[in-house]
Amino acid sequence: MMTFENILQDLKRKHYSPIYFLMGEESFFIDQITNYILDNALATTERDFNQTILYGKDTDIGTIITAARRFPMMAERQVVVVREAQSIKNIEQLSSYVKNPLESTILVINYKYKSLDKRKNFPKEIAQNGILFESKKIYDNKIPDWIKSYVKNQNFQIDPKACFLLTEFLGNDLGKITNALEKLSINISSSKIITAEDIEKNIGISKDYNNFELQNALGRKDVFKANQIINYFSTNEKNNPMVVTIALLHSYFSKVLKYYFIKNKTNEKLVASSLRINPYFVKDYKLAARNYSAKKLVSIIELLREYDLRSKGFSDAGTNHGELLKELIFKILH
Incomplete structure (x- = not known):
């Protein structure tokens, strides 16, 4: 099965397939491929007669096949895009066309948020005569590397802290991330490096009051800074949900504990790879490991689990999240 990068490379070389069946949970890659075809496969003057966009809720298999079997008018090819094809219940009935597609048609099927059963004949027929692409969600721990790669391809750079802030704030929603990066690319300084200040x-x-700065303050055992941040969180609970803070702190302290069991701690690349972090942050984990014993780290992880349950209403009489967070941070630091 071809990758997103492979498909785009072929499209840029104008190597078109008669069928693109684009499926899966991550809509970003599906939209990118579809939009590239719509923007580049036909000249602007050819689109009125040779570009058709259908919607799954408003169409059927017969209409799609009829559109795909038309010949282009005064152009080398035509493009037929079916959006929201996941709404078509009998999508496998496209098999009759898929087995014998028209070479002058580029048929693009957007089958979002679900995937075909690749053990069945229909996906195999697509792969034999066209492109079957599964667009998978990127795991959260892979997002920083994806951001760096994306920014590099746009001829920009992003510093590690700024990358962390975007990941924390936007999660693995690639659409939101790329929109934010496009906005930043327009507004950053001539240095072409996106910084935490730009974010x-x-x-x-906030570059000063966020979960990244909280975990660093805890790692340094900086009581004053940690309390400044959680006080800020308490007055901005909507933008700083406790469930997110606990999840990130759980990940952080689990990695600090894992650091204890890395044999070759002098090799920063090995440490970074083992902890799945940017080498830039290795020094922060080394400092945290000096400040917390392995026994204390185990108790912190247990505390985080306890307060996660309490924040969700288990074994708690209704203490507000701001007070719960203050309790938790006090117990971590003391």
Whole structure:
């Protein structure tokens, strides 16, 4: 099965397939491929007669096949895009066309948020005569690397802290991330490096009061800074949900504990790879490991689990999240 990068490379070389069946949970890659075809497969003057967009809720298999079997008018090819094809219940009935597609048609099927059973004949027929692409969600721990790669392809750079802030704030929603990066690319300085200051100024994420700074303050055992941050969180609970803070702190302290069991701690690349972090942050984990014993780290992880349950209403009489967070941070630090 071809990758997103392979498909785009072929499209840029104008190597078109008669069928693109684009399926899966991550809509970003499906939209990118579809939009590239719509923007580049036909000249602007050819689109009125040779570009058709159908919607799954408003069409059927017969209409799709009829559109796909038309010949282009005064052009080398035509493009037929079916959006929201996941709404078509009998999509496998396209098999009759898939087995014998028209070479002058580029048929693009957007089958979002679900996938075909690749053990069945229909997906195999697509792969034999066209492109079958499964667009999978990127795991959260892979998002920083994806951001760096995306920014590099746009001829920009992003510093590690700014990358962390975007990941924390936007999660693995690639559409939101790329929109934020496009906004930043327009507004950053001539240095072409996106910084935490740029994130704060243009996206509205505080560079000083966020989960990244909280975990660093805890790692350093900086009581004053940690309390400043949680007080800020308490007055901005909507933008700083406790469930997210606990999840990130759980990941952080689990990695600090894992650091204890890395044999070759002098090799920063090995440490970074083992912990799945940017090498830039290895020094922070080393400091945290000096400040917390392995026994204390185990108790912190247990505390985080306890307060996660309490924040969700288990074994708690209704203490507000701000107070719960203050309790938790006090117990971590003391």
